[in-house]
Amino acid sequence: MAKLAFNISMSLDGFIAGPDPSEADPLGKGGEQLHEWAFGLKAWREPHGRDGGEENESTPVFEELWGNAGASVMGRNMFGGDGPWGDDPWNGWWGDDPPFEMPVFVITHHEREPLVLADTTFTFVTDGIQSALDQAKDAAGDKDVALGGGADVAQQYLAAGLIDTMQIHLVPVLLGRGTRLFDNLSGTDFGLEETRVIEAPGVTHLSFRVR
Amino acid sequence: MAKLAFNISMSLDGFIAGPDPSEADPLGKGGEQLHEWAFGLKAWREPHGRDGGEENESTPVFEELWGNAGASVMGRNMFGGDGPWGDDPWNGWWGDDPPFEMPVFVITHHEREPLVLADTTFTFVTDGIQSALDQAKDAAGDKDVALGGGADVAQQYLAAGLIDTMQIHLVPVLLGRGTRLFDNLSGTDFGLEETRVIEAPGVTHLSFRVR
Numbered sequence: 328m329a330k331l332a333f334n335i336s337m338s339l340d341g342f343i344a345g346p347d348p349s350e351a352d353p354l355g356k357g358g359e360q361l362h363e364w365a366f367g368l369k370a371w372r373e374p375h376g377r378d379g380g381e382e383n384e385s386t387p388v389f390e391e392l393w394g395n396a397g398a399s400v401m402g403r404n405m406f407g408g409d410g411p412w413g414d415d416p417w418n419g420w421w422g423d424d425p426p427f428e429m430p431v432f433v434i435t436h437h438e439r440e441p442l443v444l445a446d447t448t449f450t451f452v453t454d455g456i457q458s459a460l461d462q463a464k465d466a467a468g469d470k471d472v473a474l475g476g477g478a479d480v481a482q483q484y485l486a487a488g489l490i491d492t493m494q495i496h497l498v499p500v501l502l503g504r505g506t507r508l509f510d511n512l513s514g515t516d517f518g519l520e521e522t523r524v525i526e527a528p529g530v531t532h533l534s535f536r537v538r
Numbered sequence: 539m540a541k542l543a544f545n546i547s548m549s550l551d552g553f554i555a556g557p558d559p560s561e562a563d564p565l566g567k568g569g570e571q572l573h574e575w576a577f578g579l580k581a582w583r584e585p586h587g588r589d590g591g592e593e594n595e596s597t598p599v600f601e602e603l604w605g606n607a608g609a610s611v612m613g614r615n616m617f618g619g620d621g622p623w624g625d626d627p628w629n630g631w632w633g634d635d636p637p638f639e640m641p642v643f644v645i646t647h648h649e650r651e652p653l654v655l656a657d658t659t660f661t662f663v664t665d666g667i668q669s670a671l672d673q674a675k676d677a678a679g680d681k682d683v684a685l686g687g688g689a690d691v692a693q694q695y696l697a698a699g700l701i702d703t704m705q706i707h708l709v710p711v712l713l714g715r716g717t718r719l720f721d722n723l724s725g726t727d728f729g730l731e732e733t734r735v736i737e738a739p740g741v742t743h744l745s746f747r748v749r
Contacts, residue, residue, distance in 0.1 A: 341552040341718075341720060501696075512714045519710040529732075531742075533708075533710075
């Protein structure tokens with residue numbers, strides 16, 4: 328049975344995006360710092376058509392993120408918001424060749440036909456997180472389902488007890504403002520078991536099993 | 539010159555105390571979990587007159603916390619609140635033989651004569667965080683000044699750029715509610731350099747230099 332594996336980069340003060348995200352700056356002010364550990368890797372740069380980059384302790388962590396995943400779920404904001412869908416459809420923030428290269432299920436309130444961009448198919452799910460997870464598990468086969476964000480969808484999956492494993496890429500910056508990952512979780516009751524800690528340049532990768 | 543070294547235990551979701559702290563439950567609901575990594579150590583139990591306890595990767599971390607400190611600063615809530623000071627003075631949450639065994643400077647709005655309890659002297663400072671730090675540095679000699687909490691005082695020292703090193707004992711629990719460490723810091727601008735990561739049972743010790 329496919330597991331739901333949640334992965335996200337977070338600042339030490341708990342933010343996964345800076346304030347005031349926009350199409351030009353989807354990660355919000357200062358939010359790019361949270362992903363620099365990945366942007367500097369050869370393993371990230373090569374599939375994005377860029378030269379250079381380094382190999383370090385983050386390389387195997389980055390490679391297993393996508394290697395284990397057969398499908399993905401995300402919230403509409405991570406896809407790119409609802410946008411001006413219509414004659415001139417908005418295809419999200421990921422360009423013509425999104426890096427997912429697997430079925431992606433976008434949780435939204437707006438019905439829309441599936442969107443195929445190169446090797447990635449976005450399916451828009453309007454009947455909730457459980458439905459999106461069920462569809463993603465079917466699509467994932469014997470691989471896992473990856474959950475990346477945003478915060479609102481991650482909080483819904485956490486509160487519902489549907490997440491099996493969680494990996495926080497903890498970045499030593501303080502953003503001060505933005506979108507908090509762990510919010511609106513008052514009253515949830517579950518335990519975490521830390522299963523792995525990997526120290527790497529500019530990031531500490533913390534893995535947990537969610538009970 | 540003595541450095542200001544900030545040390546604190548924090549849940550993965552960023553809380554340093556649970557909700558509804560009281561004299562009977564000063565760490566708030568669920569807050570004790572944040573300190574279990576220390577309570578289980580022989581190095582904690584022995585000076586508290588308790589048998590048993592283990593030695594593990596946290597032992598040297600715990601020992602250096604106090605070994606490097608020549609004085610301490612804390613907020614009034616960490617001391618124990620203002621209490622019913624008067625004929626029946628309130629001596630805080632730390633009992634007749636507080637574990638500090640060094641000069642402690644308590645930042646408060648209420649003037650009070652110094653309080654000597656066994657080997658610990660509490661001096662009450664009413665003219666702000668800089669004054670408390672200056673007095674603590676004088677008292678510390680060639681050792682460091684330890685800052686432990688609470689959140690409000692830590693936030694004031696962080697925002698003022700007065701903290702030299704920070705160690706977060708990150709505990710893999712989600713409290714959901716309580717007192718956040720990193721709050722009210724919007725607009726502060728400083729960098730962190732991660733200098734050490736130690737994985738230990740039930741806690742990850744993350745050390746930073748604050749720039």
